[in-house]
Amino acid sequence: MEKDLIKLSIEDGIAHVCLNRPSKINALSYDMFVAIDKVIKKLRGDKGVNAVILSGAEGNFCSGLDVKSVANSPSKAMKLLFKWLPGNANLAQRVSIGWQRLPIPVIAVLEGCCYGGGTQIALGADIRIASPDCKLSIMEAKWGLVPDMAGLVALRQVMPKDKALLLTYTADILTAGQALELGLISQVCETPYETAVTLARKIMLTSPDANAAIKRCINQSWTGSIRCLLARESLSQIRLLAGKNRVIAAIRQTKNPDKAYQSRQSWW
Known part of the structure; x- marks a missing residue:
């Protein structure tokens, strides 16, 4: 080889x-x-x-x-x-x-x-x-x-x-x-x-969890049904709201732009 x-x-x-x-x-x-x-x-x-x-x-x-x-x-x-x-x-x-x-x-x-x-x-x-x-x-x-x-x-x-x-x-x-x-x-x-x-x-200035969710939603829904797209968006948003990187993203926007994100969550 x-x-x-x-x-x-x-x-x-x-x-x-x-x-x-x-x-x-x-x-x-x-x-x-x-x-x-x-x-x-x-x-x-x-x-x-x-x-x-x-x-x-x-x-x-x-x-x-x-x-x-x-x-x-x-x-x-x-x-x-x-x-x-x-x-x-x-x-x-x-x-x-x-x-x-x-x-x-x-x-x-x-x-x-x-x-x-x-x-x-x-x-x-x-x-x-x-x-x-x-x-x-x-x-x-x-x-x-x-x-x-x-x-x-x-x-x-x-x-x-x-x-x-x-x-x-x-x-x-x-x-x-x-x-x-x-x-x-x-x-x-x-x-x-x-x-x-x-x-x-x-x-990489944005949350790795958000990027993972965006990629999944767009790739899997691009040619799929609207119902599947709506369901996938909602499930992804619930996961993001429950994650720490969403809080860090808000802190980066309002208080500390250099605060580091955590590693991508395992569910992605």
Whole structure:
């Protein structure tokens, strides 16, 4: 197994996660899928992490699936796709939807290549900040495949169906400007990583419990019924009102703006 496929460091409550296979333009081998999945599980259990910045090493985010490495091992391909129930997420899907399911804001920094599986992973983030040279593509159709890494969960939330079909049918490569116009990314700037750090620090000025509740309510209710949305909002608000971070938020607004929040509550 290759070493250090994912670099993880945690500084001042921000987890910096870097896809680290630069010799292959950070292409996804089976071991890399496993490593990403492990990092997501680790971050879920760390109540002191209040934001995540996801990036790729040496000027590229991810060039997609390393088809050769996976095709050479049918057993690993099966492990990627295996699931106990059809509605569950398999390993290939967890590396995308796993970021959405974290109770923490996740910001993806996209540079250079962001193709196929790389775009699917990026779609799992809450916010995507790209450099002007970034190129993105939903490329699976080029290989006779359907996008099957759960990126469509987010894609249906960020753009109209006809645009999503057009991108997926054609496997066109988009510039950062085109991706921004379509809603595939959130922002284009010359210094995406520094911008992501600034944004993460700004988000962390608010309660980690409130951020977790906001993310859950928006993600789970975006395409759900109004009744489910109303119920989820009410339950989240009751939990927030009963928590200490809500009191701390009020103190920060009225008396002491530097009072520290407590770690995120376990129910998120």
